Amino acid sequence: MRKISAIYRYNITHNKQTKQTYLIRKSQNPKKNRIANITFGACSYTWKFASSHVQYIEQTEAYQDFLQAILPTWFSEHQKLRVMQFPILLRYPQLMLLPLEFTEYSTFRFQVRDNKYKREQLAQLPYKQSELVEWVFDKKVSKKERNLLFENPRVWVWYKHIVHLIENVDVKQYMLENLARIPEVIHSHNLPIEDVIGQLHPNYLQEFERMKQHFKSEKRFANAIIQQVNRNEEDCVFEYMRDIVRMMEMLQEEMPMYEVPKLYDLETLHDVLASDLSKVEYAYEEIQYEKEEKLKLETETSEYRFLLATSNHHLIEVGTKLNICVGSYAREAIHKDVYIVVMEEKAQEKVTHCLEFRCNGRGRWSLVQAKGKYNDVPSEEISRILIDYCTERNIQIATHDINFENVLELTS
DSSP states (O other): OEEOOOOSSEEEEEETTTTEEEEEEOOSSGGGOEEEEOTTSOOOGGGGGGHHHHHHHHTSHHHHHHHHHHSOTTOOOGGGOOTTTSHHHHHSGGGGGSOHHHHTOHHHHHHHHHOHHHHHHHHHOOSOHHHHHHHHHTSOOOHHHHHHHHHOGGGHHHHHHHHHHOOOHHHHHHHHHHHHTSTTOOOGGGSOGGGSSSOOOHHHHHHHHHHHHHHOSHHHHHHHHHHHHHHOTTSOHHHHHHHHHHHHHHHHHHOTTOOOOOOOOHHHHHHHHHHHHHHSOOOOOBOOOOHHHHHHHOEEOSSEEEEEOOBHHHHHHHHHHHTSOGGGGHHHHHTTSSEEEEEEETTTTEEEEEEEEEEOSSSOEEEEEEEOGGGOOOOHHHHHHHHHHHHHTTOEEOOTTSOHHHHOSSOO
């Protein structure tokens, strides 16, 4: 066992045989010590009070000495590592060959933790960057693309999507080069990093295939994505395109003769479809819920109400208030493919956020989207409320809309 050599109420220890790392809260009676396994950069939510103590440890000289002693001498990034970031590198040393700017995301660690198949693969991989890159993306990656990725670590999350959406190698390289030139664009909360480990969902890929068919040319499609990212760095362009596909499908379902406008600018296409959708008169359809579903998702705090959407008209109304395309989810909500919860501020009787939940049929619930006005992600305060809400209901948070890095590093 290797421990930090510091006299402090909290300590960190690593077992070299099992490759597990632990956070220890020491007691005068050693039998009453509290121990949390932090191998994947998280511990029980009941340990949230330990956050300030962990931050203190990170500032100590003993912590840096500990990292230097326990990490390989060829690894030069130890000074940048926080307590919740280094244990996974000790468990799977191959990950040290990947950019720290990529592996530092809490969601990356949680995805590795939750994907047994990918973990087993990782444990068998040699210390070769080319094989690690292929393990991440589930695709062969050319040497030129690999060099671009290591030169621009923040585009890794983008590439997971690009490599599965674009076939032409030249177009993929063109996208990487252009995205890497956009200042300050690559932020974790702008992209669905929860899809980085493992296969992208088939429905997700079908939606983007529909978008590609509209653009007819991969180069034209790539330019539209780059243009939209350049125009609005705050929105996730992939979710923006999924909204477009849903609106296309809803319009053609309501009006079989409807022709999608031949527009190749994403923002213009989005706005025209939204305008056309608002003109369609939908017959009122109530969304029916079981008592258990209401008990699971509806509640209120001192400041907010959490209410299930009641009808297709309710969803359109919420979409209008928040300027988002939640109205296009009406069919899925009616069929219980998704559950839309509206978050209301009680004092002003005002809708502030829209939450999308899914249930996999085995009673496992996930929060997959949390959007405010204009598709903004929740603030730190709202994120804390949503973490509490999901924790109390045993709901997995499967979206990077909730920014764990800023809210609370110690969460599971």
